[in-house]
Amino acid sequence: MLAIDFGPNDVVVIAGRLDAAQSAAAQAFLDQVQGKVTLDCSALEYISSAGLGVLLKTQKRLMAADGKLRLSGVNRHLRDIFEYSGFDQIFEIEPSR
């Protein structure tokens, strides 16, 4: 299951598994965000390539309007996926403490 919603300070909080089954819901939510957006991934357990596609599409849309998506609280496992996929070069990633 996946939950995505606004948290405090306009941070978008995402929790659960962002896999192929959940990517449409995540995309629908992220399609509404604008400007410089922080996505709090500290409760995100898993991301698949479909999930990476969702983040990529959002990043492209935001960057076209001078905005961007920043990822915070990225755990070690997710960081490996971002690194292995080269997505660490597309997103600013702040690791979890």
Next chain:
Amino acid sequence: MSARPQQRRHSARDLETILGVTSALAAPFDLMTMLAEVVSAAKQVLNADRGSVWLYDDAADELVLEVATGIRPVRVPAGAGLVGACARNRQIINVPDCYADPRFDPGVDKSSGYRTRCMLTLPLVDHKDVLVGVMQVLNKGGGGVFDDHDEALATALAAQCAVALQRVRMTEAVIEGEKMRQELEMARIVQMSTLPASMPALPGYDVYGTFKPAELTGGDTFDLAALDQGLLVVLGDATGHGIAPALSVTQMQAMLRMAFRLGATLETAFKEVNNQLADTLASDRFITAFVGMLDANAHLLRFHSGGQGPILHFQAALGTCARHKPTSFPLGAMRLSALRPLVTLQMQPGDILVLLSDGIYEYHNAGGEQFGEARVEEIVRSHHGESMAQLSAILLDAIQTFAAGAPQDDDITVVLVKREPEATAHRSFERSFDAIEDIVAFTAATFADQGIDAELLPAIDFAVEELFTNMVKYSTMSSAAVRIDLARIDGGVQVTLTDYDVEPFDVTRAPDADIELPIEQRKPGGLGLHLIRRLVDSIEYEYSRESRQSRTTIRKTRAGRPDAGDAAKIGEEHARH
């Protein structure tokens, strides 16, 4: 309403009509024809002036009226109006005077100019209790209203219609699915056709690639091709499901080959293909791809990898795998303005580049466990001595065993590039001139075993015999055997003689014999080393004080060293004196 009086009133004519309709509905119509057939049957059986059938769209929870092919259908939410109420409650609704019923919407009459008087609305529910739609018939013939008898007839008819309609809808869904399957199959054929038909032959290397498509979807590709720039090594995996990934990897593979055929460098090809894909792929799609070029002479493998990893480099000397990360994000994710430097791997003898798609790493068994990197590395470590075709087969077998029947969800691709190890043989020989015969036999046998160029044998025999003879003659304090190691190297052979328990004597520093001296002033020694230096490509000497070991290593290749012509020249001069 009780059943008995209605049944009494069923006439033989009614039954005949219903049976006629039922048999007509069994014909294999398309949906629009079937709808028209159902409406006409209802009008006929119920003696009604007009009729319509609304189909239930389960996903949208709406009722849909197909007016005619090509015209946008009318949709109403389930629950709204007479049609919606009927769908929601699954109950027949008999309205004798429509304009007196608040659920009736006179708007349709207004636009059509028709006047609806009475109306029978009944649910179409199939034999599995699934709501198929709603049927409406309007204005009973002769100015009357629909009565109990009509309701009973309509109910019997509705059951037949529901089953017939559901059958047509399911048939159409199957046909649609079959069409999609065929389209996917076509895309797969195109995808498969771009894979290399045979493995390129590259001296000193064993290269192998294989591709096992998943049943439904996947977007893997690989390429192994001998080009002017070197051996092209590609492994790609497009995201997404259906036809799109199969087509986009095919496109990428074609673009890469074209770029390299046009003489592009690795950087240019990678960047340009990325930018082209970024412009054409849908914004949430991308292709992870390893693009490498092997220089088989320098044994350097240079690569860029767009999100394709892990990249495993099995290092034979260490017996372990080094892992490399991608140099960039996946191809087509976005345009590249700057590219990080490429990575260069030094392929040592026995080293293997292991590229596998995530269909292998992420293959999961029934328990949800993934095959993972550790299993892959273990298999490579244990079987690196096999041929690459064999290693690939062992890997795929291991996945099958691990999966224990769990299905393959994703494409599987294996690409292996191995630098052939240099074969070695060694033996120790008694420190005696008597051993020379055995040494010559050993050298000849090793040359034959390892397929070393026989042209090189005379020079090696000469050099080995000279060096061995020196050891016997000058290291008289030692009684240890002399060890000789013989190894095939790229294009030639390498020999090492190890002398134990001896004082150092650096053969490489011995002065050349002065071959210009008149014969009476020449000494017998020194000429052997003088000639060895000219016959072989290189000679090295190492001495270890702790173990009191001397190691002399000579190398000779077919290509020879740049000044190899000297040996012949010196030989001639020597002959003249």
